[in-house]
Amino acid sequence: MRAGFLTVDITPACAIPLAGYAARKNPFARVDSPLEANLVVLADGDGIPVVLGSLDTLFIGETTVEAIAAEAGIPRSRLLLVSTHTHNAPSLAPEVPRLGRHDAAYGEMVIRRVGGAIRQLADGWTNSVSVGHARQAAPFNINRRRPAWMLDYGALRRERRWRFGKSIALAPHRAGPIERTLQSIVMRDGLGRIRAILWSFPCHPAFYPFPDHVSADFPGTVRAHLRETLGTTCPVIYLPGLAGSAIPDISFPVPRSFGDLIRIALPFNPILPWFTPATYRAWTGRIGAAATACVHAARPTRSEEMVIHRSARSSPVFVTRPPGRPDIALDVMRLDFGDACGIVAMTGEMIGEWAPRLPSLLSERRIATGYLAGPCLYVPTDGAVQEGGYEADRFRDLFDLNGNFAADLDRSVLHAISCLFSGAGHS
Template identity: 25%
Template sequence: MNLCAGTATIDISPKSPMQLDGYPHVRRVATGTHDPLLASALYLQNGDEAVLLCALDLLMLNGDFARRLRQRAAAAINLPESHVFISCTHTHSAPVTARYLPFGDEAVLRALDPAFLAQIEAQTAQAAEQARAAAQPAELTWRTADARGVGGNRHDPNGPTDSEAGVLGVRSLAGAWLAVAVIYGMHPTVLHEDSTLVSSDFPHYTRLHIREQLGQDVAVLYHTAPCGNQSPRYFVNSQTFAEAERLGRKLGAAVVATLRAAPECAGTPLAGALCPVALYPRHLPAVSTAEKQLARYRAEHEELLVAGAKRPRVRTAEVAVFGAEGTVALVTAAGDGRLARLLADLQPFEVQALRIGEVCLVGLPGELFVEYSFAIKRRAALKTAVVAFVNGELQGYIVTPQAVAAGGYEAAGRLFEPEAGDRLVATALNLVERLAVGAG
């Protein structure tokens, strides 16, 4: 069979000023658009099998809306849902698109706009249809780019980090690049809460660089890998667009270099699988315990400010306060029934996998520490790239036991214990095993 590929890129930017998401306790209504938010789609077909990849420049989606998005896109191009793979880039400069209890009682700041959600749903399906309609004979290659220096561990610059960026390149038979999918794990948080411009953050410049080098019509899909403990915190000189450009172009250059290094044509089997996984919320502490933790973290943050500590340490302490506030918010929501109602909407939690050639793309819900990505990549039956923010979020981070012991932002505000990460890994490995032997 011959592989065919089609692409589409659609501007999904808000049409009016909206509150930007990603940082708590701040009114941050967009004053303009620095770069458009995109829905980038890649349709691949080989005989009777086809898959769709789509990357959305959004922070995150709740599970119920993510499923609706997937269902509509799948119906639009007549594919099973297991073959439609949609993720969020996790930019912190896009409008609010999810209910998120750890940010507390911010109903005004975090109000969802039904019109914007309807726009996203319609335009994602439109991108799927356009990508399928544009399909032409093609070939693909899987490569790995060295992204060292772009970002790293946000608690310890020498701590665990994954500098490997997965790269899927698709070319026409005439040799023109049609699409590049990049899978890399770092928070798109060069821009902070003082920025009021809509932006995809550093991935914008990664896309820009790739298009400048490989062709302006190339569709660039940016998929964020597990990055719960990964960010540019220790790797930026400032929280500016100039720094976003420096890091984004550095990643783009690594991607272009690996694609130009005599790219081989990969095999082209296509398959998909989707499986629910049971995740159980942790036993939340008493309100008094949560409030004591919050008071301690606030005191530690204040001590660092008074001592004139360096910015990365101060920021780590500041977000630890956010995490402790998240625990208080979750405890409160559990007490009044809001947490149970939201969890009912978020389920089922799902793990997804696509086989594209001799590589699997694993999709996990939520925001996991990089160690869980390592666990999948090291043990999977096929070479695997792991993507986060697929099929919804998990109201907080999936951290490691070591992170729970150490405390801090992600561990303080978590809804699930590390055991949830182990369940997600086990389910992912089972799906890859199925696809490795040819079962969708």
């Protein structure tokens, strides 16, 4: 199998707003770590280039990926670009302005650099590589959809009205479904040198302890750790997995202010935890060690390493209002490296509750991930829609969505995935 590799710097050069939180309006204060686009270009069975990459940003919107494809001079369907979903980078999704104002000049810079890099790589590649896959236990995350009795203190304060009931809180849920596994796919040349690393661990990069600083969050910290530990400058592609309902497992939030003490002490008030700089360093250090061990375990297998690329689209999963506005379907892509291992990527924030529902075709040698470039929305299961919660309904205003999820979500999504393996998908 032949491939080309490149890392592109996409760190903003001037202070602009960051994407990830509606309440954060001001430009960032400083840059703590660089933002990158990490790219691998391969050829499928027909010799046509297909691009796999990750960009340090919250989402890669449809307009951005279309522009990158045009700049690169390759069809949109040949791009498998995934956002790392860091909440400490500028927006690359003008479609969701409430999550962070899109800076047009920054977006154009990223399009130009990433599209140009892909064009450069697609013009030819000379690296012959083999591929290996490994899995590693990683008990560092937790489900965040917690059934709980809640009192709406905001309504009590603003409206002097009691709102009390049981719902799905945005808070740690130890009994909730979670994939506590880290995976890696490693590409090596004929001399055994690492040329690219793909890794996946389902967790929201939304808890960086400095909210007004630019950072790739833990995907960037682990990336730097892998490069330093392994002695390589190769691209490191992070795939967030089914991270829509997964957060860091923070045992107890250390109060940062008197307000934090009140939030912790209030009854019927489940909350999301937070990191201090010290607890963040310790947590990311554990993930970095697990990722390093997983990369070492990913030895090349003896297989027919021909790249298989397929794509498909689901029936509409979100029906928009008013009528006439396009409904939202999911794009799904399959990229297999022979019979050794592969990736199945989907648009939207796929929640962890999908893991037990995915077909057996997604074996232990394939990484399933959301956050593929395209429409920005959460993708709950039918069961999660019935339960409610942020990922099922409360996210809609922030994502500028008006409408409802279609019936039979499970069937629509699973049918689209099955098409990737049945011959009904498009190459």
